[in-house]
Amino acid sequence: MQQLPARGARRGPAPPARHHVPRPAPHDAGGGGAMPAHAIVLDALRPIGTAAGIRRGRLVFAEGEPAAHWYWLASGAVQVCGFAEDGKRHVAELVLPGDLFGLEACARRGAAAEAVRDAVVVAYPRARAEALVDADPRLARAFREIACGRLHRAQACLLRLGRAGALGRVASFLLEMGERCRRGADGAVDLPVTRDDIADYLGLTSETVSRALTELRRRGAIALPARRSIHLADPAALALAKEAGR
Amino acid sequence: MQQLPARGARRGPAPPARHHVPRPAPHDAGGGGAMPAHAIVLDALRPIGTAAGIRRGRLVFAEGEPAAHWYWLASGAVQVCGFAEDGKRHVAELVLPGDLFGLEACARRGAAAEAVRDAVVVAYPRARAEALVDADPRLARAFREIACGRLHRAQACLLRLGRAGALGRVASFLLEMGERCRRGADGAVDLPVTRDDIADYLGLTSETVSRALTELRRRGAIALPARRSIHLADPAALALAKEAGR
DNA sequence: CGTGCCTTTGAAGCCTATCAACGGTCGTGG
DNA sequence: CCACGACCGTTGATAGGCTTCAAAGGCACG
Structure with missing residues (x-):
């Protein structure tokens, strides 16, 4: 059990790393088979x-x-x-x-x-x-x-x-997160990333991501109860928006 | 040795398939190791x-x-x-x-x-x-x-x-093909795909691909001796163009 | 309580998709 | 061998979407 060579950095200073052995997998990336x-x-x-x-x-x-x-x-x-x-x-x-x-x-x-x-x-x-x-x-x-x-x-x-526009990418991303993230008590998805991170993931800017989220909220597809929490109110509407080309 | 279930189609009709056993690998996707x-x-x-x-x-x-x-x-x-x-x-x-x-x-x-x-x-x-x-x-x-x-x-x-514009994507694609394709006698790359195929691969339209190629030719980075042949005249210029954001 | 960072919204400009037209090439059939 | 037709590639004009630049509010953290 030793310190990793955690190099490089961009944001703030780096306090010492913590050391502890985590418990087994909290979830299994659904393989369907007997043992994932x-x-x-x-x-x-x-x-x-x-x-x-x-x-x-x-x-x-x-x-x-x-x-x-x-x-x-x-x-x-x-x-x-x-x-x-x-x-x-x-x-x-x-x-x-x-x-x-x-x-x-x-x-x-x-x-x-x-x-x-x-x-x-x-x-x-x-x-x-x-x-x-x-x-x-x-x-x-x-x-x-x-x-x-x-x-x-x-x-x-x-x-x-390749084929989706900003709205489609964001909608698709939300659906993916809905499947991969653990939901909160109220069924809302707790995003582990900022708008900037989402933008870099989708090949967009944070402003465009914000606008897409606003548009989806306007359509009633999602709700934004907290900064990092997104409630997928209408998955069908999201799936529909996903198909929107650019 | 039996016929494969080659379903579906878009373009023209489909003559019967040929059957023959090809020779071993014509090239080894450069692994560097002893045996690829x-x-x-x-x-x-x-x-x-x-x-x-x-x-x-x-x-x-x-x-x-x-x-x-x-x-x-x-x-x-x-x-x-x-x-x-x-x-x-x-x-x-x-x-x-x-x-x-x-x-x-x-x-x-x-x-x-x-x-x-x-x-x-x-x-x-x-x-x-x-x-x-x-x-x-x-x-x-x-x-x-x-x-x-x-x-x-x-x-x-x-x-x-995610991060490149049309010119960067095309330049990057050409460099990739230059590495993966077998070159012709004159050092030109023989593209196995049409402009449409390239466009679908790069998330563009065939018109934009064509414009990007024209621009690269104008810069002297490439030459287009034949329809499907591209000569990488100046790889350095291509690598430079690759970095062009959108 | 103050200070950043994150998020949202607005306005302007660039890039790319779309629509349209033309010339060239290849394959097919006469 | 030639002629025709379909497809491919190129170029132009227009419109739309996204990025960029800019500013303000809000939440979290120290």
Whole structure:
């Protein structure tokens, strides 16, 4: 159990990381099968995991860095993202609690991973993790399932970015979050990200995201009870808005 | 060796498919390692593969269809794509000769695969292929490498779609094709796709793609010796144009 | 209680989609 | 071999959507 090399940063200063071993997976990315692939992999990897706290704005790993670990997000939120030369950011993947991330095949990271909320991650040394996976076909299959599922999600994002306008992207995003996020007591979705983060994820600006949310609220599709809380009042209306081209 | 269920279609009628067993991989998606992952997987899968010809415009598989096979593209070109309700298409992945595709984790296809040129594909029954992979850790690792590499490419596409404008997307696309395509005798890249296909891949229209190409030619970054041939005269200029935001 | 950051709203401008037309090329059939 | 037709590519004009620039209110945190 040792401190991770949590390098880089953009926002505020960085207090020392917390250390504690998180409990097993809070949810299983619905695989339908008998035992979810996520649970199989996490069970097997737990013995070699080390936990660390990452403050908001800090990087779990940077682009170009050696890919020495696989990661599991215990709490908080992480974005896998790239940076343009002018400092602009684009988010390739939104990582929520319970998700694995940083599963690179190459020697070096193709993108950075930034904590967008204070997060607790568990790191698994890649060499040891791969050895474990190699030794157990059942585990290998579960991992394969996760990797292909991740590819599927990325392609869904591509389809969304390619053909949908601002309203459609935001509506689609909300529906995705409705499925992936744990709902609050009143059924509202607690967004783990700011408007800026959403914008970078959808290839928009925060102003446009705000306008789209306002429009959806005007239509009665959603309600915004609190800053980070969104109530999906009319999923059908959202699904309809999703189809709106640009 | 039997006929594949090549359903669906858009363009012209469909003559009978050709049947022949293609030779081993014409190229190895540069893994750097001793033996490329592609070669390992293809060697192992060859015994259970059946070849089939797919005419341009026909589907290799349709969205929602059971994912019963893995595929390898021997020749031609294939696009993994989704269709909107209004008939608009967006391409999630461009498959070139030598690539594996259709590696779904779910029971059903999340997107369709359309031949954009007359193609020859080799199909591997998924159950038998997975059994083979399960039985050989070395094979499993190679397959994992391919899957993660594919995810990496998809995320690169996401970054491109998210932050680049038309000129940047086209420049980026040309550089990608320059790396993935086999060059002609004069060093020109032979594009396997039409302007329309490029547009659907980049989330643009064919007119905008055409304008971007004209602009790049005006800048001296490229030359267009023939309809489907593009000479990358100044890769540095292309890399520069790639960074152009919208 | 003060200070940032986040969010929302407004106005102007650029970029891209859309509609339209034309020339060129390829494939087909006479 | 030639002629025709369909498709592909290019270029222009217009409209619409999104980004950008700007400013103000609100909530959270110190």
